Amino acid sequence: MNAVHSEKAPRAIGPYSQAVATEHLVFVSGQLGINPATGEFAGADIKAQATQSMENIKAILHAAGLGMHHIVKTTILLKSLEDFAVVNEIYGSYFKEPYPARATFQVAKLPKDGLVEIEAIAQKK
Template sequence: MRKIVSSDKAPKAIGPYSQGVKAGGFVFFSGQIPLDPVTGELMGTSAAEQASQVMQNIAAVLEAAGLGFNDVVKTTIFLTDLADFAVVNEIYGGCFSSEPPARSTVQVSALPRGAKIEIEVIAVERS
């Protein structure tokens, strides 16, 4: 059985996908880019500004599922420039306790709306 997760505190999907889906004890969240939840506009020009907005968006969809960053078990970070790796790590790392989740980071040639960063998240439901 699956259940859709949605929050008006995070940007609406810009394509045919859900913000998140609960299935089999996990919650799979679609990638978040740095869109303002109200206007749908891209926020920030630097990787740091964009990473901060992405993490705020992730916090909102986690909250809608009744979860928090400590429930995240795996993330994937997509960057258009790996030179932004260190600054993104600083912002990303500040959202997790001393035991962050598993993670992959890859450089991609482009992201929707010209974003510099996208992060997707998998979390485990609380029992």
């Protein structure tokens, strides 16, 4: 197992790696909508945070030599399911068929009081 790190994604805010790679898979830790240049949320709204979360995943996968098309499974954690439609539209713009498997949950609270956190599993090809 090897850690994956990208300067184009926010540093981990705890004792974990941005991602870890095994022989066949890359596990991307949950990404908040934090802009890596500022260390702050990309914006106060769900659109800005969801877009930044996806961009962070994209940057981490790029550091592993992969792209978004390598993702096989994602999990989306939302502060409010009322934001589902907006997040779904942004999320969908990053993928083509066949889409990754996905689960979406509303949670009581996210780190740093974020609005969305997305994690991904990608397959090396």
